Amino acid sequence: MDKTDCRHGRGLNGCDDCKVRLFSVCGVLEPAELDELDQLSHVKIFAPKTMLFDQDALAGSVFNVTEGIVRLYKSLPDGRRQIVGFALPGDFLGLALMDRYGMAAEAVTQVKVCRFARPAFVTYVDGKPHLLRRLHEFAGHELSLAQDQMLLLGRRxxxxxxxxxxxxxxxxxxxxxxxxxxxxxxxxxxxxxxxxxxxxxxxxxxxxxxxxxxxxxxxxxxxxxxxxxxxxxxxxx
Structure with a gap:
C-alpha cells in the first residue's frame, strides 16, 4: 500500500521545491502554469515492492516520478517477467495512448510521484502546445530506451x-x-x-x-x- 496520497503537490513542498522539475516535462512551464498543474496533482509515496500500476489495468492516471526508482516489466504468457526498464526521477509514466497500461510499474526503492488523473491531464496538455512538444520529446526518449533494450537482448x-x-x-x-x-x-x-x-x-x-x-x-x-x-x-x- 502507498504511504501517502496528498491532494495537491504543495502538500509535500510542491512544484516550487521540486528537485526534478527542470529536467522533467514540467520544466517548460511558467510559474502560473505550474500553479495550474499543481492543482491537478496528487503526491503519492510508495513503499518498496508496491505497485504503481499493473499490466492491463485501466490507465486512469499518469505519474511523474520525483524520487526513487521504479521497475517496469511485462508478464509473459509462461509466467516469467521481462523487465523493460527502470524509471528514474524526472521520468513520466503512463503516457501511452492506450486504455490500459501495457506494462506493470513497481517501486524498487521508496518512490515519490506526482499523480494526475489522465482525463484532466490530457485536457490540460491540449491547451499547452509547448508542454505537448516536451511530452513528445520524452516519448522519443522512451522509444530510444526501448531500442537500446532490443540491442541489449540481441547477439551480445x-x-x-x-x-x-x-x-x-x-x-x-x-x-x-x-x-x-x-x-x-x-x-x-x-x-x-x-x-x-x-x-x-x-x-x-x-x-x-x-x-x-x-x-x-x-x-x-x-x-x-x-x-x-x-x-x-x-x-x-
Whole structure:
C-alpha cells in the first residue's frame, strides 16, 4: 500500500521545491502554469515492492516520478517477467495512448510521484502546445530506451550487456544531476538479469570478472567505475 496520497503537490513542498522539475516535462512551464498543474496533482509515496500500476489495468492516471526508482516489466504468457526498464526521477509514466497500461510499474526503492488523473491531464496538455512538444520529446526518449533494450537482448556477450547497462545508467543519473563514477544499483541482481536476458549467476559472475580485471569495484550501494574506456569498448562491440 502507498504511504501517502496528498491532494495537491504543495502538500509535500510542491512544484516550487521540486528537485526534478527542470529536467522533467514540467520544466517548460511558467510559474502560473505550474500553479495550474499543481492543482491537478496528487503526491503519492510508495513503499518498496508496491505497485504503481499493473499490466492491463485501466490507465486512469499518469505519474511523474520525483524520487526513487521504479521497475517496469511485462508478464509473459509462461509466467516469467521481462523487465523493460527502470524509471528514474524526472521520468513520466503512463503516457501511452492506450486504455490500459501495457506494462506493470513497481517501486524498487521508496518512490515519490506526482499523480494526475489522465482525463484532466490530457485536457490540460491540449491547451499547452509547448508542454505537448516536451511530452513528445520524452516519448522519443522512451522509444530510444526501448531500442537500446532490443540491442541489449540481441547477439551480445554477457560482458557487453553489463557494460552497456552500467554506462547507460550512469548517463541517465548524470542527466538528473547525479554525475559520479559510482553508479547506484538499488535494483537486485535478479532485476538486472531479467532486464538483460541473463541469469542471476551470469550477472554476478560477470561483475566479479570485471572487478578482477579492475574495470570496476563492487561497493555496497552499486559499482564504482574504474575504467570507463574499457566499458565503452565492450558496450560498442
Amino acid at each position: 556477450t554477457a560482458e557487453e550487456k553489463v557494460a552497456a547497462f552500467l554506462l547507460n545508467l550512469q548517463t541517465r543519473y548524470g542527466r538528473i544531476g547525479a554525475t559520479s563514477v559510482t553508479v547506484p544499483l538499488p535494483m537486485s541482481r535478479q532485476d538486472i538479469a531479467d532486464y538483460l536476458g541473463l541469469t542471476i549467476e551470469t550477472v554476478s559472475r560477470t561483475l566479479t570478472k570485471l572487478a578482477k580485471e579492475k574495470v570496476l569495484v563492487v561497493v555496497p550501494d552499486g559499482v564504482r567505475l574504474l575504467s570507463v574506456e574499457r566499458l565503452d569498448q565492450l558496450a560498442a562491440a
